[in-house]
Amino acid sequence: MSPIELVAEKQLPLEELLRRRNGWRNYSHRTVFTNGVFDLIHPGHLTYLAEAAGLGQRLIVGVNSDESVRRLKGNSRPIMPQAARMQLLASLFFVDGVIPFDEDTPLDLITTLRPDVLVKGGDYTEETIVGAPEVRSWGGDVRVIPFVEGYSSSTIIEKIRSL
Numbered sequence: 001m002s003p004i005e006l007v008a009e010k011q012l013p014l015e016e017l018l019r020r021r022n023g024w025r026n027y028s029h030r031t032v033f034t035n036g037v038f039d040l041i042h043p044g045h046l047t048y049l050a051e052a053a054g055l056g057q058r059l060i061v062g063v064n065s066d067e068s069v070r071r072l073k074g075n076s077r078p079i080m081p082q083a084a085r086m087q088l089l090a091s092l093f094f095v096d097g098v099i100p101f102d103e104d105t106p107l108d109l110i111t112t113l114r115p116d117v118l119v120k121g122g123d124y125t126e127e128t129i130v131g132a133p134e135v136r137s138w139g140g141d142v143r144v145i146p147f148v149e150g151y152s153s154s155t156i157i158e159k160i161r162s163l
Contacts, residue, residue: 010090030056033115035106044151052119053094062106105130122147
């Protein structure tokens with residue numbers, strides 16, 4: 001299989017991702033779920049995702065759709081369209097599945113996929129992470145990974161706009 005085919009194979013509809021998730025569970029692979037916009041992927045994202053992947057054997061990344069991003073961040077975002085953001089994430093060797101979601105939160109994905117670990121970045125607390133109570137209810141863990149200082153998509157975008 002070519003590298004392009006491998007990247008495409010990680011971008012999955014929910015039914016296929018759920019089938020894979022259930023297969024991973026049969027092999028006792030801990031599945032980690034995280035989500036975000038991932039607009040202009042930078043070293044902070046890479047460090048965060050690698051650390052998230054290290055909390056289990058499989059990493060699923062939920063990606064806000066373009067419409068969801070516009071509702072959350074305004075009409076000037078995203079910079080990179082959904083397909084490009086998903087392709088970049090799927091190209092990371094430690095990411096096993098990438099799926100878009102159109103809602104403002106990934107709660108439906110979380111309750112359907114039932115990850116073993118739910119992860120968010122340092123701007124969250126365990127109490128503010130969507131899906132945390134649900135993940136804990138089935139015995140899963142909720143983790144917050146600290147930010148890598150000096151990296152923020154919003155800051156990078158503002159810097160580019162000021163040039």
